[in-house]
Every structure is written in C-alpha cells, then in structure tokens.
Amino acid sequence: MSISRFEELVASFARLPGVGKKSAQKYAYFVALGDPFFGQNLAHQIEEAVRFLHSCERCGFIAEGEICEICADELRNHDLLCVVESAKDIITIENSRSYDGLYFVLKSTDELLNLERAIEQNGSKELIFALTPGLASDAVMLLVENELSAKLPELKFSKIAQGVPTGVSLENIDLLSLSKALKDRNNI
Ligand SMILES: [Zn+2]
Incomplete structure (x- = not known):
C-alpha cells in the first residue's frame, strides 16, 4: 500500500x-x-x-423496504406519534424501552406536509415532541401546533417533561431520565 x-x-x-x-x-x-x-x-x-439502507418514506427512520420496521409494526400504539430531530433519537428512545408508539423525524419545518401525511396514514391522536429543549424547538413546536391544530382539531399535542435539560440532545440523556420524561409528558 x-x-x-x-x-x-x-x-x-x-x-x-x-x-x-x-x-x-x-x-x-x-x-x-x-x-x-x-x-x-x-x-x-x-x-x-x-x-x-435508506430513510423510511413515512417517518424518516432507517429502513430497508419502503417503510421501516417500526412503521410496519401493527402491534405498536398507533395513537402516539413522537416527533424527533434525527433518526438517532429514535434509536435512543427505543433503547429506553419506554415508548411503543410511532415516530416522525422532523429535520425542518419544511416537512410539515410530510408530518401531516404521516399523522393521517398512522391515524395518530397525539403528537409528542421530543426535541432538544431550547428556544429553537419551542418555536418549532409552536409553528407545528399552529399549522396542524387548524386542520386537525382532534389532535392532541404534548412534549416530553422538563427533566430533560435545556440544550442537551436526546442521545446524551440517561435512559432512566428519558423514560421518565416520556411518561411525565405535558400537554401543550
Ligand atoms: Zn418508519
């Protein structure tokens, strides 16, 4: 060489x-x-x-087929849709074994239409924001809620509890705190 x-x-x-x-x-x-x-x-x-491997067409997670194993799993709780920033966050939440709903990777607010489609395809009743706490994610949540609540009045919005420190991304949170934050999520 x-x-x-x-x-x-x-x-x-x-x-x-x-x-x-x-x-x-x-x-x-x-x-x-x-x-x-x-x-x-x-x-x-x-x-x-x-x-x-590519991104799941529905949620953005890692998939081999058109949709990923999580989206294809009929036993998961289709009422819940957890909005995360990256596919890595899905792995983190899956490792915490504290959530059995579905996910959506929202990389930017340009993807609102895709999010809306995922909500319709999955029949989601509650959107749980699991974003890195901070001003930027507050703005994202507000925007998403404003846009979607007009079109989908039945949809509930919540975010993971404040146990998650500001500015710390999900992958750096210990699994116990993460499962507590998901369980104690707040309606918004
Ligand atoms: Zn998927």
Missing part, C-alpha cells in the same frame, strides 16, 4: 463525525494492516449498508 493510499484512508476516517486525525490513523492502520480480515468485512458491510 502506498503512503498516499494510506493517507487517503486516514482522510476518509477523519471525515466521520467525532473522529480526530489520531483516531483516523489508528483506524486506517487497523483495517489495512492490523486485521485485514476485519477490514474486508467492514468494507463489505459498509457497501451493503449504503446499498440497501
């Missing part, structure tokens, strides 16, 4: 979120020379993941 090939690999690892130059060098060395079998396997897994 030429040095430039190695440097290219380091540069690619360094582009991953949260990976600095030093870690990138360690990873590159490990996959190319330390454990080439693992390296091959990892390359294959990445290739397969990129090829087969």
Whole structure:
C-alpha cells in the first residue's frame, strides 16, 4: 500500500463525525494492516449498508423496504406519534424501552406536509415532541401546533417533561431520565 493510499484512508476516517486525525490513523492502520480480515468485512458491510439502507418514506427512520420496521409494526400504539430531530433519537428512545408508539423525524419545518401525511396514514391522536429543549424547538413546536391544530382539531399535542435539560440532545440523556420524561409528558 502506498503512503498516499494510506493517507487517503486516514482522510476518509477523519471525515466521520467525532473522529480526530489520531483516531483516523489508528483506524486506517487497523483495517489495512492490523486485521485485514476485519477490514474486508467492514468494507463489505459498509457497501451493503449504503446499498440497501435508506430513510423510511413515512417517518424518516432507517429502513430497508419502503417503510421501516417500526412503521410496519401493527402491534405498536398507533395513537402516539413522537416527533424527533434525527433518526438517532429514535434509536435512543427505543433503547429506553419506554415508548411503543410511532415516530416522525422532523429535520425542518419544511416537512410539515410530510408530518401531516404521516399523522393521517398512522391515524395518530397525539403528537409528542421530543426535541432538544431550547428556544429553537419551542418555536418549532409552536409553528407545528399552529399549522396542524387548524386542520386537525382532534389532535392532541404534548412534549416530553422538563427533566430533560435545556440544550442537551436526546442521545446524551440517561435512559432512566428519558423514560421518565416520556411518561411525565405535558400537554401543550
Ligand atoms: Zn418508519
């Protein structure tokens, strides 16, 4: 392996979120020379993941088919629709095992129509906001509620309880606090 090939690999690892130059060098060395079998396997897994995984058309979570396993699961509580900022937040909430409703990933307020469609498709009765607490998410909640309550007067709105500290994203909250925040959610 030429040095430039190695440097290219380091540069690619360094582009991953949260990976600095030093870690990138360690990873590159490990996959190319330390454990080439693992390296091959990892390359294959990445290739397969990129090829087969995409965002669920309904909620934005990770899916292999048109819709994800959560949206397709008829045993889940279709009354509840939890609005989160990213697919990672769904994994966090799923790990807390404190919620059995459905989700919607709201990346921006441009996606209100998609949210409305998800509410209709799922027959949701309550929208639970599980956004990183702060002024920005307060504005998002207000906007969503204003837009939707006119069209869907029966829809209830709630947000996870204040146990979640301001500015701290869901993935950094311990699971116990998260399940409490979901259980003690407040109507808005
Ligand atoms: Zn889905």
